[in-house]
Amino acid sequence: MPVYTVHAPPDGDERSAAPDRFVFVRDGFYFWAFVFGPLWLLTKRLWLALLGYLVVSVAAAMALSALGVVGLPRVLVLLLIAVLLGLEAGSLWRWTLRRRGWRQLDVAIGDDLPAAERRFFDRWSGRQGTPVSFSLPVDRGAPPPPRGIPLPASSIHGDIVGSFPRPGGLR
Numbered sequence: 001m002p003v004y005t006v007h008a009p010p011d012g013d014e015r016s017a018a019p020d021r022f023v024f025v026r027d028g029f030y031f032w033a034f035v036f037g038p039l040w041l042l043t044k045r046l047w048l049a050l051l052g053y054l055v056v057s058v059a060a061a062m063a064l065s066a067l068g069v070v071g072l073p074r075v076l077v078l079l080l081i082a083v084l085l086g087l088e089a090g091s092l093w094r095w096t097l098r099r100r101g102w103r104q105l106d107v108a109i110g111d112d113l114p115a116a117e118r119r120f121f122d123r124w125s126g127r128q129g130t131p132v133s134f135s136l137p138v139d140r141g142a143p144p145p146p147r148g149i150p151l152p153a154s155s156i157h158g159d160i161v162g163s164f165p166r167p168g169g170l171r
Contacts, residue, residue, distance in 0.1 A: 006106045
């Protein structure tokens with residue numbers, strides 16, 4: 001089951017934060033970050049991560065050119081950088097949110113994003129304070145009088161009540 005971290009925007013506390021602005025970041029491999037790394041970073045507005053990715057990619061390409069590496073090893077190194085971005089995309093996203101002042105509220109687990117959202121909001125709404133209302137106590141009168149129904153007599157020799165023997169009695 002995927003694990004999601006839930007982040008709230010920096011303005012106000014978690015009770016006043018608008019739940020529609022919460023961000024759920026999945027922990028795991030991001031396929032689209034692997035395939036279209038720079039475009040994925042741009043769409044998520046991860047500017048420093050994009051700059052770091054470009055610096056590492058260009059530095060690796062220049063180092064491989066300086067060493068005279070061509071062909072398959074060069075492709076494998078650049079593919080390794082793309083795999084690393086796919087694996088660490090969630091962490092880069094969380095790091096950027098934290099740097100921007102977002103707070104991590106909770107961790108939610110679900111089969112997919114809607115299930116994780118339901119689980120989180122069920123717990124989150126339960127933690128929210130309910131408005132306190134005061135009402136005067138209602139006089140309901142005295143408790144009902146006990147009935148004069150006799151208790152049933154115990155079975156065989158008075159040593160068994162229902163299915164349980166008396167303490168210390170014969171078994």
